Amino acid sequence: MSTYILAIDQGTTSSRAIIFNEKGLPLWQAQQEFKQYYPDDGWVEHDPEEIWVTTLQVCQQVMQKGKLRSTDIAAIGITNQRETTVVWDRETGKPIYNAIVWQDRRTASYCKKLKQAGKEALINQKTGLLIDPYFSASKLNWLLDNVPDARENAEAGKLLFGTIDTFLLWRLTGGKSHKTDATNASRTQLFNIHTQQWDEELLKLHNVPVTLMPEVMDCSAEFGVTERTLFGGEIPILSMAGDQQAALVGQACFKPGMVKSTYGTGCFVIMNTGEQVIQSENRLLTTIGYRLNGQVNYAIEGSIFIAGAAMQWLRDGLRLIPHANVTEALAQVAKKTHGVYMVPAFTGLGAPYWDPHARGAILGLTRDTGVAEIVAAALQSVCYQTKDLMNAMAADGVEPTTLRVDGGMVVNNWMVQFLADILGVTVERPQVTETTALGVAYLAGLHKGIYPSIEDIAECWHSEQQFEVSMEQVQREKLYRGWQDAVERVKSKE
Numbered sequence: 001m002s003t004y005i006l007a008i009d010q011g012t013t014s015s016r017a018i019i020f021n022e023k024g025l026p027l028w029q030a031q032q033e034f035k036q037y038y039p040d041d042g043w044v045e046h047d048p049e050e051i052w053v054t055t056l057q058v059c060q061q062v063m064q065k066g067k068l069r070s071t072d073i074a075a076i077g078i079t080n081q082r083e084t085t086v087v088w089d090r091e092t093g094k095p096i097y098n099a100i101v102w103q104d105r106r107t108a109s110y111c112k113k114l115k116q117a118g119k120e121a122l123i124n125q126k127t128g129l130l131i132d133p134y135f136s137a138s139k140l141n142w143l144l145d146n147v148p149d150a151r152e153n154a155e156a157g158k159l160l161f162g163t164i165d166t167f168l169l170w171r172l173t174g175g176k177s178h179k180t181d182a183t184n185a186s187r188t189q190l191f192n193i194h195t196q197q198w199d200e201e202l203l204k205l206h207n208v209p210v211t212l213m214p215e216v217m218d219c220s221a222e223f224g225v226t227e228r229t230l231f232g233g234e235i236p237i238l239s240m241a242g243d244q245q246a247a248l249v250g251q252a253c254f255k256p257g258m259v260k261s262t263y264g265t266g267c268f269v270i271m272n273t274g275e276q277v278i279q280s281e282n283r284l285l286t287t288i289g290y291r292l293n294g295q296v297n298y299a300i301e302g303s304i305f306i307a308g309a310a311m312q313w314l315r316d317g318l319r320l321i322p323h324a325n326v327t328e329a330l331a332q333v334a335k336k337t338h339g340v341y342m343v344p345a346f347t348g349l350g351a352p353y354w355d356p357h358a359r360g361a362i363l364g365l366t367r368d369t370g371v372a373e374i375v376a377a378a379l380q381s382v383c384y385q386t387k388d389l390m391n392a393m394a395a396d397g398v399e400p401t402t403l404r405v406d407g408g409m410v411v412n413n414w415m416v417q418f419l420a421d422i423l424g425v426t427v428e429r430p431q432v433t434e435t436t437a438l439g440v441a442y443l444a445g446l447h448k449g450i451y452p453s454i455e456d457i458a459e460c461w462h463s464e465q466q467f468e469v470s471m472e473q474v475q476r477e478k479l480y481r482g483w484q485d486a487v488e489r490v491k492s493k494e
């Protein structure tokens with residue numbers, strides 16, 4: 001029996017495919033970036049056709065690299081940028097509009113009205129989420145209200161909704177399978193995380209006909225088979241999970257209290273809380289970590305909208321650096337006591353502030369501030385934001401002792417060391433940092449029987465480096481107070 005798993009990782013800035021062996025080692029990879037569309041202030045869109053084409057191409061490329069045929073692939077797993085919303089025509093498969101990306105803020109006023117109508121407690125109790133443009137429901141409502149004929153066609157049952165996992169599944173199966181998994185469903189704000197059903201009251205609140213909604217499955221399940229023509233034969237699709245939850249699995253955080261933090265475009269800290277549903281009193285999200293055999297494993301999450309994206313802004317927006325990989329060397333030569341703080345609130349502030357109107361700032365500049373200090377401040381902002389989230393978790397009574405990190409930014413040793421120092425906890429970096437793809441490969445392997453249980457998966461996790469705390473408490477507190485002061489200055493007055 002073949003034991004190769006093809007993991008599709010459809011992220012915010014690129015589509016990736018990786019083939020893993022049964023030991024969880026990546027053998028071949030392919031990646032393609034795609035275009036970001038910013039049609040208006042705070043709007044972010046993707047072209048779903050570009051998402052589909054880049055995804056298909058990276059899958060085909062990775063199979064070519066490994067000289068593999070469809071029969072050599074035991075299963076496909078799909079993991080994806082979450083919340084991003086697509087609506088398409090059931091007959092033609094054509095999207096009615098671009099995908100509205102999770103970062104998009106166009107529904108801020110709709111969200112404000114929901115808040116003013118006093119709906120936050122209801123939404124929070126049922127979905128574990130807060131009212132913010134981040135989640136799919138307000139985006140879906142916008143599409144139905146603003147795309148010509150959309151509402152009429154939706155009510156006539158002609159349209160389908162999906163997050164990116166569902167859209168890709170629909171295309172991969174030639175329009176035969178309209179499904180999602182519980183983790184992706186839990187980010188829509190239309191899914192009741194207690195009953196595990198689409199919630200009638202929430203569908204009504206957001207004015208969404210239920211006929212649009214996909215079937216919700218476990219993360220390891222029979223999602224469908226690929227259309228023969230795509231890869232020269234059918235390949236079963238046996239897992240799906242939102243990318244941050246997939247990383248929780250890829251980091252083998254299976255025990256309550258274990259935390260992973262992923263540093264890609266944004267940063268997402270997730271703690272496993274087991275069967276316990278923790279309703280945060282500090283504006284964190286309750287979400288589904290994974291669902292296996294109908295058994296729900298809950299998690300608590302803090303989401304930061306800008307992490308690696310701050311490096312992209314230094315590179316593309318300010319042209320201060322040629323590439324993100326020079327930031328480590330620059331930060332090393334920055335003055336130790338530079339006093340510069342960057343608050344990268346380009347699209348508002350996420351957890352625990354949830355201020356969609358806040359905007360970014362660089363504070364504490366002096367005549368001897370140079371590129372190195374600004375770069376260091378950008379890297380540090382990501383670490384300070386992680387501390388904000390860890391503090392919120394601690395205030396909710398769940399305090400982590402170690403942290404497992406992954407994502408494109410964690411190759412930066414300077415940043416990871418500062419993270420350990422500012423948090424005051426040991427930070428662990430695994431051997432395989434493509435944990436998102438790995439997680440969904442594990443989930444597919446679980447269904448296929450390659451891994452008999454999650455305990456077998458946990459044995460595949462190996463540390464590459466541990467970063468121990470080397471900063472004095474007094475220094476940590478002083479630096480963090482400076483950050484808190486900087487955040488106060490960028491918060492909106494609304």
Ligand SMILES: Nc1ncnc2c1ncn2[C@@H]1O[C@H](COP(=O)(O)OP(=O)(O)O)[C@@H](O)[C@H]1O
Binds near residue numbers: 011014307311409
């Ligand atoms: N050496 C580095 N130091 C800091 N940031 C980096 C470094 N290398 C890459 N990055 C950042 O990591 C991000 C890419 O991470 P990745 O996990 O691929 O993101 P995503 O999945 O969100 O597309 C980019 O925003 C990039 O700026």
Ligand SMILES: O=P(O)(O)OC[C@H](O)CO
Binds near residue numbers: 012
């Ligand atoms: O594509 P990433 O890695 O930036 O992740 C995006 C998140 O899933 C948004 O919630």
